Amino acid sequence: MDNLSTMPKYEAYKNSGVEALGNIPTHWKINRFKNIFKFGKGLTITKENLQDEGVPCVNYGEIHSKYGFEVDPAKHPLKCVHTDYLKRSKSSLLKHGDFVFADTSEDVEGSGNFTYLNSSKDVFAGYHTVIARPKSRINPRFLAYVIDSTSYRNQIRKKVKGVKVFSITQTILKDTNLWFPLEAEQTTIAKFLDTKTAQIDEAITIKEKQIELLKERKQIITQQAVTRGLNPNIPMKDSGVDWVGEIPKHWVLKRLKYVLDERNERSKTGEEPLFMMSQIHGLVVRSDYHVKEEVAASNIDNKIVYENDLVFNKLKAHLGVFFKSNIDFKGLVSPDYAVYKPKAYIHDMRYLEVLFRHPKYIEQFIIRATGIVQGFIRLYTDDLFDISVPIAPEEEQIEILKYIDSESEKFDIAIKLQVQQIGKLKEYKTTLINSAVTGKIKVNNH
Numbered sequence: 180m181d182n183l184s185t186m187p188k189y190e191a192y193k194n195s196g197v198e199a200l201g202n203i204p205t206h207w208k209i210n211r212f213k214n215i216f217k218f219g220k221g222l223t224i225t226k227e228n229l230q231d232e233g234v235p236c237v238n239y240g241e242i243h244s245k246y247g248f249e250v251d252p253a254k255h256p257l258k259c260v261h262t263d264y265l266k267r268s269k270s271s272l273l274k275h276g277d278f279v280f281a282d283t284s285e286d287v288e289g290s291g292n293f294t295y296l297n298s299s300k301d302v303f304a305g306y307h308t309v310i311a312r313p314k315s316r317i318n319p320r321f322l323a324y325v326i327d328s329t330s331y332r333n334q335i336r337k338k339v340k341g342v343k344v345f346s347i348t349q350t351i352l353k354d355t356n357l358w359f360p361l362e363a364e365q366t367t368i369a370k371f372l373d374t375k376t377a378q379i380d381e382a383i384t385i386k387e388k389q390i391e392l393l394k395e396r397k398q399i400i401t402q403q404a405v406t407r408g409l410n411p412n413i414p415m416k417d418s419g420v421d422w423v424g425e426i427p428k429h430w431v432l433k434r435l436k437y438v439l440d441e442r443n444e445r446s447k448t449g450e451e452p453l454f455m456m457s458q459i460h461g462l463v464v465r466s467d468y469h470v471k472e473e474v475a476a477s478n479i480d481n482k483i484v485y486e487n488d489l490v491f492n493k494l495k496a497h498l499g500v501f502f503k504s505n506i507d508f509k510g511l512v513s514p515d516y517a518v519y520k521p522k523a524y525i526h527d528m529r530y531l532e533v534l535f536r537h538p539k540y541i542e543q544f545i546i547r548a549t550g551i552v553q554g555f556i557r558l559y560t561d562d563l564f565d566i567s568v569p570i571a572p573e574e575e576q577i578e579i580l581k582y583i584d585s586e587s588e589k590f591d592i593a594i595k596l597q598v599q600q601i602g603k604l605k606e607y608k609t610t611l612i613n614s615a616v617t618g619k620i621k622v623n624n625h
Contacts (some may be wrong), residue, residue, distance in 0.1 A: 180374075180607050186620040197356045199333040204618040207360045213353035215317070218598045221308030222264060222271045229305075233259035237273075238305030238581035239281035242294050248327055249297040250279075261301055268303070271310070273349050275299045276319035278311040278326065280352065284345045291335035291347060295323050309349060321365035321616070324372050325357060328613045360618070371622040379608045386597045386604075394598070398536075404579045405534045406569060418569060422539055426569040431524070436564035438525055442488060442518040446511050449478035449522070454490070454510040461502040462490055464510065481511040482518050492519040496558040497544040499536060503528040517560055524570045527580060534568060 196209065203209075222228075222236065229236065235257040237250050246255045265272070273279065273296045280293045296302055297319070304310050311413035313319070324329055334355040339345045359365065407415075408427045415425040418432045422565060426432065455465040459516060462484070482488055486507050492500040493515060502508075512518065515594040571579060614620045 180379075180604075181282060181611075183614050183620055185609065186614075187623065189618055194547050195356075195358065197334070197358075198618060199337070200330045200356070200358065203358055204360065205563055207358055207618060209356055209358050211353070212311075212355045212357055215313060215357055216278070216311040216352075217314055217351075218349045219270055219304070219310035219312065220305035221310065222260065222268055224260065224306050228260055229258040230261065231259065233261050234265060234272075234303055236260045236303040236305040237279060237294060237296075237308070238520055239283065239307035242279065242281040242292050242308070243289060246294050247292055248294060248323060250294045250302070251296075251298040252300050252302055253298060257302070260305075264303060265301070266371050268453070271304050273302045273304055273310065274312065276313060276317070277304075278313075278319075278323075279304045280309040280311065280347055282307045282309050284339075284346050284347070285343070287336050287339065287345055290339045290345045291326070291332045293323075293326055295319050297497060308349065309352065311352065318365040319368060320358075320364065320369040320373070322357070324369060324612055325363055325616045328616045328618050329609060330613055331357070358617070363624075364622075367624045368622050372432050372574055372612060372615055375399070375611060376608055379604055379611075383601050383604050385602050390594055390597045393590050393594050397587060398494075400586050401533055401583050402537045404583055405530065406537060408571060408575065409579060409582055418567070420567050422543070423567060423569060430571050431570050432567050432569050433524060438522055438531075438568060438570070439489070439564065440522040441517040441560050442483065442485075442520050444483040445480045445594070446478060448531075449481065449511070450479075451478070451483065452508075452510045453478060453481070454504070454506065454512050456490070456500055456502060456516075458500070462504045462506065463507065478511050481513055482516060484512055484518050485509050485520070487521070487528050489519045489531060491519070491558065491563075493517050493557050493559070496563075497541060497548060497556060499537060499541065501532065503532045517558075517563075523552065524573075526573050526576060530576050530580060531568070533580075533583060540566070 191205040193205045195201060195203045221238070224236075229238075235252040236259055237246065241250070241255075241257065246257075246363055250257070263416075275296055275298060278293055278295045280291065281289070284290045292531040301478065335347065335351060338351045338354065360368070400603060406426070408415075408430070410427075412555065414428040416428045418424060418426045423432065451467070453465045454462050455468065457463050457468065460468075484504050484506075485507075486504050488504045490502055490504060490512055519528075525531060543566050544558050544563075547565065548556035548558040549562070570576075572591075615622055
């Protein structure tokens, strides 16, 4: 990464008059957004109007999550609308270099998210979008970097209002300021940023792949420990169940009905704290994660959970939504959950939680689950209890869990380091773009 503080600067600067921008090179020009662009609206459609064939259409969802900054239907797969819209909604058809803003955002940081059409093919602006079309010929690539810069985005963030949804209106956009060097400089800056941001993005991609490999390796080590033990030289035996395969000779294979009991204790008062599932934090107290608790009018008759119980979301078990309770007091879960306590063979239910995350067990959950309820298949206790599990002696289970904790910590530290480095790369990219498009550094034409 280049040291921005040592990069060349312009000879003279002036006050831009824009608080979010500060000083700019003396020869650069400031202009209002409303003087540069004319406005339009995206199609008045819903998701139901989208199809696989027809005219590509970019909607606010793609702007927020997939194709921010630029979109090209030759590279970016878009949903389409019927060709009839070419006749009746021409005003929402984009031209090369048009900018499309998402008109709402769930947070202030996403306010001003946009894309620009980097293609001459027919593309529509879809629902919840604002079209901004340059009034005269302009370098759209440079302008995209300007609109993506912190100095520009801060102008929007200061003006938007909202609580759960933040709206971006034409009025807000019109009232912002843009800035421009000479045309040749615009091209030089855009080419410089294309090269540098591509290098940064490549470095980020490499680190993201490293994270996936670390997670994969962590999962493999964990799964081997609970299915084959810690000694690679231990004698093995056929488990007698095809999908389980071989297990250590001194282990036993038991159906879950001999290992678990379903807990059907119900709350008589509903006064116990309500628990919820978090894919990041496991089973947690709901009120700790919701400022204003969204709970049922009455929790009477909800299921009781104790520490060391294994709690399944019956509708999402096949998605890995099950956790051992590490909470040291009893609480409640809704009737959509199944609660299991150890019956025999298992001391710490985390042993089973780890085992059940093995792809072979997830596959069994899918095979044995039945029906469709609100789009999810349901895993019933009788079907769960029919599954066989390999079980190590209790002392060995403890050693396996200690080993998993120790190895997981090593992987988690390595993953955290990669995440931190990705954060620094993204931060540097943001600073680099802002520095280049505001003239804080002078980009030379090589």
